[in-house]
Amino acid sequence: MPRRIAFVTDKGGLDDRIYERFGRAPTFTIVEVGDNGEILSVRVVENPGFKAGSGAGIKAVQKLINEGVEVVIGPNPGPNAYLALQQAGIKSVSMLGVTVREALERFLHSQ
Template identity: 50%
Template sequence: MRIAVATVNGGLDDFVNQHFGRTPTFTIVDIEGGEIKNVRVVPNPGASAPRGAGVQAAQFCINEGVDVVIAGQFGPNSAQVLEASGIKFVSALPTMRVEEAVRAFLRGELTQALFRSKGGGTGHVRGFGGRRQGGW
């Protein structure tokens, strides 16, 4: 399983960034047998886009073969792209470090996504985003 976590500087000790589309980096974590096996920090190509940052970030996650995305909040357009692609997406508190968030997800403790409204405020919470066919 491959998990992308929205981060500012990246790495397992960084905190989960609250903004999916404009996060500066993604920390990509590969999980095998329930354990963290590989960690990469990659820049988010959509971070400085004048428009469509969330869609670009979602497309980047698709291209990276990500199964799960963890961030604080998701915009409606990025959520739609992630859901259509079958990528599960969940929210984590800004006080959670990346490694803590990944382990919480693996334990089944992160199951809902928080959405930003178009006006920039916080939207509703709903159950997890899409899921790839065939499970993990």
């Protein structure tokens, strides 16, 4: 079964670095990974929380739910986003200071 993993990013893509904040990050890079850890597809989607006046974290999580994401890798989400992720059953993994590619490798390695 392919899995969808979202990364919190600025411009997006495998070589972009993980963005420092969750709810107001400009984009999510969604990577579909096959059973053997191979990358099946890479998509960059806009985060509606980026432009939100309030409720940015909640809007960001809603987007991840709509995209069918299982895991999100990025900074620690804020209190409201944290709760929403928990309720949606999306696993949040904290990683910063690395590119999407490196974060994916580290995550798959830790599994």
